[in-house]
Amino acid sequence: MSKKKAVPKIKRKRAPWDDYFMKIALQVATRSTCDRKNVGAVIVRDKTILSTGYNGSVRGMPHCDDVGHFMEAGHCIATVHAEANAIIQAAKNGVAIDGADIYITASPCWNCFKLIANSGIKRVFYHEFYRDTHVIDVAAEAGIELKQVVISNTKWVIPNGKGNTKCSIENSEKQE
Numbered sequence: 001m002s003k004k005k006a007v008p009k010i011k012r013k014r015a016p017w018d019d020y021f022m023k024i025a026l027q028v029a030t031r032s033t034c035d036r037k038n039v040g041a042v043i044v045r046d047k048t049i050l051s052t053g054y055n056g057s058v059r060g061m062p063h064c065d066d067v068g069h070f071m072e073a074g075h076c077i078a079t080v081h082a083e084a085n086a087i088i089q090a091a092k093n094g095v096a097i098d099g100a101d102i103y104i105t106a107s108p109c110w111n112c113f114k115l116i117a118n119s120g121i122k123r124v125f126y127h128e129f130y131r132d133t134h135v136i137d138v139a140a141e142a143g144i145e146l147k148q149v150v151i152s153n154t155k156w157v158i159p160n161g162k163g164n165t166k167c168s169i170e171n172s173e174k175q176e
Helices: 017-031 081-092 110-119 132-141
Strands: 041-046 048-054 101-106 123-128 144-149 154-159 164-169
Touching: 017 041, 017 048, 017 101, 017 123, 041 081, 048 081, 081 101, 081 110, 110 132, 132 144
Parallel strands: 101 123, 123 144
Antiparallel strands: 041 048, 041 101, 154 164
16 A cells, blocks of 8 residues: 655745735726726725725716816816725615725825715725825824835736836735
């Protein structure tokens, strides 16, 4: 009778939770229909995805990618932001998000931050800082944790409508 050799089990490294959800937000951003900035958002509670959103036109309206931008003061105002769309999708589907976290590929603008705060979201994780320092100043006072998540050892290609932009992403805090 021949003995079978035990095959050594190779332990693979699992992605930390923050990396996992931010990578999903980066993937959600690929659905964006405004080529000025591709943004994705994922709302999470207890390590479960509750809702996602990306920046795009009002439902039923033409996309910026197809017809151009409606610009005011240097901003395209034709789009609904990713964070707002994620909150709207949760509400539309009857999903409570009070006490949840949101992962966003770019830090929220002031208007989206107000929506996040009033929806009861307690923690905001963002990949890159985008413009609005007022959010940082108010977050602590509003009892909302704001944290940048930089994904470890990954290369992502995020389309931006002007060819591809490579993002080399490093370092992340270790999680359980």
